[in-house]
Amino acid sequence: MTQPSSTDSLPTHTLRGAGEGPVLPLAATTLRPLPFGAVTLTEGFLADLQSSNAATSIARGEAHLESEGAFANFVNTAAGDYDGEYHGPAFEDSEVYKWLEAVAWERGRGGEAPKLDDALTHYTGIVAAAQEDDGYLNTYIQIGDLRSHRYESLGFDHEIFNVGALIQSAVAQYRTTGRADLLQVAQAAADHLSETFGPDAWQTTCGHPVIEMALVELYRTTGITRYLDQALFFLDVRGKATVVDPDGNFDATYFCDRVPVRQTTSPEGHAVRAMYLAAGATDIAIETQDAALLDTMQTQWTNMVESKMYVNGSIGSEWHGEAFGEPYDLPSDTAYGETCAAIASIQWSWRLLLATGDARYADLMERQFYNAVLSGISRDGDSYFYVNALQVRSDAVPDDYRRPITGRLHWFGTSCCPTNLMRTIATIHEYVASTSATGVQVHQFASAHISGEVEGHPIEIAMRTNYPWSGEVTIEILRAPATPFDIDIRIPSWAHDAVLQSEGRAVTATPGEYARITRTWSAGDVVSLSLPFDPVAVPGRDIVDAERGSLAIQRGPLIFAAEHLDQPDGIVLDDVSVAGELTVEHRDDILGGIDTVVVPAVDASGAVLGSVTTIPYFLWANRVVGPMRVWLPKA
Known part of the structure; x- marks a missing residue:
């Protein structure tokens, strides 16, 4: 087993993105994400949500993963206990990785440093110790001494998917702490995939996408083009029906493997898989400057929103396969609307927003977060919905733990939604604002302190609001250069008759667009936005x-x-x-x-x-x- 224990074995001077957030394009994009700590939620709804996430959700997530045996899987593997009992589904490793990712982002957000650092050190150690010498890491296969059966069931064993979650966790840990020990584990695993799958090797892919956007982010962090090339391979090999279900319960559509991504006009199949694939494809389009692929992804997004999405932003209408249905097949009482699908859709929209600057993507992020993501977690942050139906009838029967009539549960055997929520809430401030060559964009409304740079000049802004309970938003300039720059403010598509003023002067506010105010700003200047809140x-x-x-x-x-x-x-x-x-x-x-x-x-x-x-x-x-x-x- 490999046991990296420090950053010394990795040339950290070649790494990029320390202090940045989950998405950091290297290629030019219309908008640029702010560094991870550039936006601080100061009070109000989202700030309270992040505090609850840290104090309750992430903290209790550790106890749940411990009791489920998720950590023991790594410990047993590292000990060579191949006859030991494996705990959980085949993708249980990914829940550890997503929880560790949430811990890393919380650490970067300013959480309890000693406690979180200790957790990162301890669990990174047990993950690293479980890795095989050739980079392979999947405790589901390793514990049962099934090493000769690697990649035999790509549809369901999640071996490649788990590496994707590992990479995302490692990137988060590096960007928030500067530590590269988990990143070394992730690189070894990614290198193993590159040697196993490719144009001159095994030409197939995983039944559950996520590796695509993970590899792109690994490329963005390391600058190693092999990872971008591998992501492109996994994207383009999909759609050839190479992933199969040996039991015959699911066809290529379920695996997003029926039609090549570049020929797909609307997302189909398992909704979470489809959204992760779309986000990864958009990342690839950005980094390869593939305008045709980016256009395809925008077409897919538009068709999804128009014909496959519920009014609250939930997606996935079929219980069988947790899947998209046919266009306009959107039953309320049997809606699936998995929490993870809405989270993955937000990840996709954020990438499209950075690429294009189009307000409609920020609009959907808002709709989905407040109405399709937050419905998945209780007010106290300690129980969850897997499924988000739009109707529960009086005679509903709790015949499945996912049924909403069962109520939110503290944990699931398939615990993807809780850990996904944890990492999403820990990073929600990343979506508030961005910068461009000419100014700052405000995408989401929350009481926050925003700092950034425009053409090398520092800018500081304070936003104050009681959103989403009221539509009054005040933006005050705290620091600005003595040169003109833009402040672009999203006017939600639902906000007809919005009133926007800059220093008492009316500014045109068109629903579904950004209102731009260009001027030389001074400390103390105020912009006020009043959004209509009549039902x-x-x-x-x-x-x-x-x-x-x-x-x-x-x-x-x-x-x-x-x-x-x-x-x-x-x-x-x-x-x-x-x-x-x-x-x-x-x-x-x-x-x-x-x-x-x-x-x-x-x-x-x-x-x-x-x-x-x-x-x-x-x-x-x-x-x-x-x-x-x-x-x-x-x-």
Whole structure:
């Protein structure tokens, strides 16, 4: 077994990206991500979310992984205990890597340094000790002494996928701490893949993409073009039906292996796999300056949003294969909407946003984060949804642990969603702002301190807001050069009648675009944005059976849902109809005090039966789990 224990064996002076975040393009892009610590969430919703993630989710994640035997898999492998018991599914190694990635990002965010450093040191050590001399690392295969069976089941053994998660974790650790010991393990594993798979070797790939964007980020970190070439190989070998299910339960579509990526017009198959593949393909398009591939990815994104996405941003409508369905096949009560799929979609949109500067990608990131990602975690940060349906009927049966009627669980045998949430929340501030050659862009709204540079000149900005609960945003210049630069502020596509002012002067604010203010700024200058927060009825699409003749309620960025315990006697959510004005009512007795949206419930004759009370969808099931619905039939 290899046992790297320090950074000495890797020439760290050749590495790039210390202090940076998860995505760091080397090639030119329209927008540039800020360094990881350049945005600090100072107070409010997102700051509290990150604090809860650190104190509860990440901390308890370690205990869950310990009790599940995930760490023991590495310890047993390192000890040569090939007859020992393996714990968890074939991809359990990746959960350790994603949790370690979350720890690294939390460390970079300013978390408890000694405690987090100790965790990184300890678990990096047990991972490194388990690696074979030739770079191979997959405890599922190693513990059972199945080394002669390497890569026999690429559809489901996740050997290549696990290396991708390892690389992402190692890159995070290097960028936040400067330590390269885990990066050395990741490079050895990546080198082993390069020797095993390629144009002159085995011409196939993994059933679960992620290696593509991981290898690109390894290239960005090391400057070694072999990793970019390997990512390109894995991208272009896909779509030739080389990945198979020996049991015949899933076909090439499930593995995103039916059609070459460059010929795909809309994501298909397993939704998480498809999103990771799309993100990786976009990374490759950026680094190889492949305009045709980038256009293809934008076409795929557009078709997904228009025909394969729920109103809350969830994707994946089929339980079988956790997959995309046909266009407009979006049932509410049997929606899958896996939390990981929305997270992966955000990763894809961020790459498209950096490449193009198009506001629609930031719009979708907002919609998905507040309504399809945060629904996957409880308010206390200690339990999770795997599946995010848009309706739960009164006779729903908890026949599967993933069913929403079961309620959020503290952990899953397949624990991808908890660890994915941890690393996402630890990095959410990365999506707030970016820079370009001419200025700064504000993509997401949160109370934050933003620092950056434009043409070598330092800039500091303070943003203050109570978003997503209110639409008032103030941006104050704290430091600026004595030369003009742009501040671009995203006007959400839902924000009709937004009011934007710079030093008291009105600025055009077009929904779905960035409003640009160009001037010479001085410390103390203020930009104010007022977004409309009146509730609106989103009409259902006739082409979608579950939406036809119905409305969904949106207020600001939040989609609302009716939960059974807030309704008066006589109103049954399974057959309720609504008509009339939407009104906002603050309720101190619900979830510690929140604004609700109320709409009249009516019978077939139009007579009012009472009021249906709705709450933000992401908050449902935080009290008693029961009937719920997002789409409300119109009378």
